[in-house]
Amino acid sequence: MNSTPDLIVALDFDSADAARRLVDTLEPGSCRLKVGKALFTRAGPTLVEGWVRDGWDVFLDLKFHDIPNTVAGACRAAADLGVWMVNVHALGGPAMLAAARAAIDEGGAHRPLLTAVTVLTSHDQASLDAVGLQGTPAEAVTRLTGLAVAAGLDGVVCSGQEAARVRAQTGEAFRRVTPGVRPRGSAADDQRRILTPTDAMRAGATDLVVGRPITNAADPARAVESIANEMAVTMQAAADR
Numbered sequence: 109m110n111s112t113p114d115l116i117v118a119l120d121f122d123s124a125d126a127a128r129r130l131v132d133t134l135e136p137g138s139c140r141l142k143v144g145k146a147l148f149t150r151a152g153p154t155l156v157e158g159w160v161r162d163g164w165d166v167f168l169d170l171k172f173h174d175i176p177n178t179v180a181g182a183c184r185a186a187a188d189l190g191v192w193m194v195n196v197h198a199l200g201g202p203a204m205l206a207a208a209r210a211a212i213d214e215g216g217a218h219r220p221l222l223t224a225v226t227v228l229t230s231h232d233q234a235s236l237d238a239v240g241l242q243g244t245p246a247e248a249v250t251r252l253t254g255l256a257v258a259a260g261l262d263g264v265v266c267s268g269q270e271a272a273r274v275r276a277q278t279g280e281a282f283r284r285v286t287p288g289v290r291p292r293g294s295a296a297d298d299q300r301r302i303l304t305p306t307d308a309m310r311a312g313a314t315d316l317v318v319g320r321p322i323t324n325a326a327d328p329a330r331a332v333e334s335i336a337n338e339m340a341v342t343m344q345a346a347a348d349r
């Protein structure tokens with residue numbers, strides 16, 4: 109653990125109001141926000157722009173995967189929203205990744221981080237086999253990370269279980285954004301490759317994405333605080349060693 113990993117709260121709420129209720133209890137700087145397909149489809153760019161204006165780092169998690177020209181346009185639109193990070197699917201392949209990179213680099217003044225989803229954390233070996241992706245999830249993550257590195261992306265989205273492997277492959281500066289994070293005792297839900305916040309940090313995750321353990325909690329703000337505390341304790345323990 110070379111630097112403090114960041115907590116990214118996945119705002120997978122059914123309405124803008126529910127998302128705002130949680131965000132209004134948090135402080136920019138204490139965590140980052142992730143807006144995914146469900147909330148974006150409901151509430152759209154206005155919600156994102158508002159949070160950006162309020163000083164939030166917003167990860168726009170729309171996982172673009174289309175022909176290169178379309179993905180380039182989507183990346184330009186994301187950059188214009190002022191988001192902190194945007195992502196694409198590495199499965200889109202080298203030309204699509206290069207188009208995304210070029211779109212961000214040639215865009216306006218704002219240049220968000222660009223990351224690529226490798227193997228969704230909801231996949232296990234059986235579901236990879238079913239879609240015909242070769243090898244184990246870890247091997248597929250390595251292969252797709254290679255594409256992301258070759259296209260000059262800023263990092264990948266992988267599970268905590270592959271974070272150490274990605275770090276060994278790419279070096280420290282390349283981001284390892286890890287969903288599938290579950291505090292001890294939380295339900296795995298549809299996630300298959302999970303780790304606790306502490307284990308994900310020890311494995312080398314740079315950004316921990318947590319959704320339902322927060323959004324389904326009786327007190328979401330308290331759940332954020334509890335995960336942030338676990339992360340701080342883990343950081344301190346690593347520093348003391």
Ligand SMILES: O=c1ccn([C@@H]2O[C@H](COP(=O)(O)O)[C@@H](O)[C@H]2O)c(=O)[nH]1
Pocket residue numbers: 118120144169225227228229230265266287288289297299317318319320321
């Ligand atoms: O491989 C991936 C990529 C993205 N996600 C997204 O992260 C959150 C996780 O939410 P939880 O409720 O903590 O499971 C969600 O928004 C996913 O779309 C992912 O889970 N896995």
